[in-house]
Amino acid sequence: MSTSVIETNSTGTSALEAARLVLARDIRLALRKRGQLVQPLAFFAIVTTLFPLGISPELSRLRDVAPGVLWVAALLSSLLALEFLFRDDAQDGTLEQHVLSGQSLTWLLFAKTVAHWLLTGLPLAVMAPLAGLSLGVPASALTGIVVSVAIGSVGLSLIGSIGAALTLGVKRSGALLSLLTLPLSMPVLIFGARATELAIKGAGFAPPLYLLGALAVLGITLAPLAAAAAVRISLE
């Protein structure tokens, strides 16, 4: 005889535990599908190392364009991975099960977005110093670059989660996702590039960093709610 019980909630999972499970599952899945994991990082490395070949080997010139190159590459790399954020879960019915789990969908999607940042944004921040060095950035600026990319990519993941959720039901959604996400990501690009520029010049880079932090907090507050609403609509 089955041990199944009909009384629910007696051993219900807490919202935090449910979010932890979603996070752990996404990380485990990503580690088993390394190709998807490596793709944005390889793109970032290729773009930032090809630029010196295309512009000039002159370090002073490369240093001038480094903030823009680093941040555009980071933005586009983050965008590459966004398409997969909810797509597989929508196709195999996992998102439906999340909606029907009795847990807060907002929390579960936030956990998925955190996983996306851990697998894309954080590795980009770790790679940024190497890319910076190839662009002639002084070693003293590397800390500023790592911190700004780490904080800025939080905003990029959160903004991207809204776009990924809105384009769930759309076939070949890549172009639409870019159209939706890129304009919203402009403040992150501007403040991130500014923080990097100030770090390269040896000036205080805290003010743009604070703005990046504020954008990340705003994203944490609003993006999961918006993504959850969009997912519900697209599953209908």
Added chain:
Amino acid sequence: MPERRLQAENLHLWRGDRHVLRGVRFCVNSGECLQITGGNGAGKTSLLRTLSGLMYPEEGTISWCGDNIRRDLAAFHADLAYIGHEPPLKPDLTAQENLHYWVGVRRKLSSHEMNQELSRLGADQWGDRPVRTLSAGQKRRVALAGLLLMAAPLWLLDEPTTNLDAEGQRLVGTLIEEHLARGGVAVAAIHHELTISAAFIRRLELSSK
């Protein structure tokens, strides 16, 4: 045994310009299984998705234990286990990992419980294999183990016997009967009759017009 009842009143659902559900009404109580039949495109899956709260009907109400499900959707979902056409399993995870993450989001799950249900479904031999290496019938058995582990009083099942052999189909019938005997409610969209006692069954036929 607590009395439970799923009731639908005058459900109308449109998909674009297609009137999929036209005034569907039924009432199914504890210990009963509603079998929904109808041709392809008759709206069986749409009805199940509407009953689960995934789709919003243009008109009509659905109540669970006397309360409109929209009043507290999260509480209704905590009482509900829904298995769609395709088992919600990740190909790159093993059957056990899938159940751990899928069911674990709803309720705390011990490995003992999980292995017991996998074994009951005859799925214990492949519990540690990646789902992508399993046949469609084996995946279905893993999904049915998930259904049991969710321990929900209301089951919504879309073609629960798809891809199963004769023995698997009989097993589904047994599982549903046991669920009903415990006071559960089941609603199943089917193409082939379920092997459960006629005493438990209520029927609803959807027209594909």
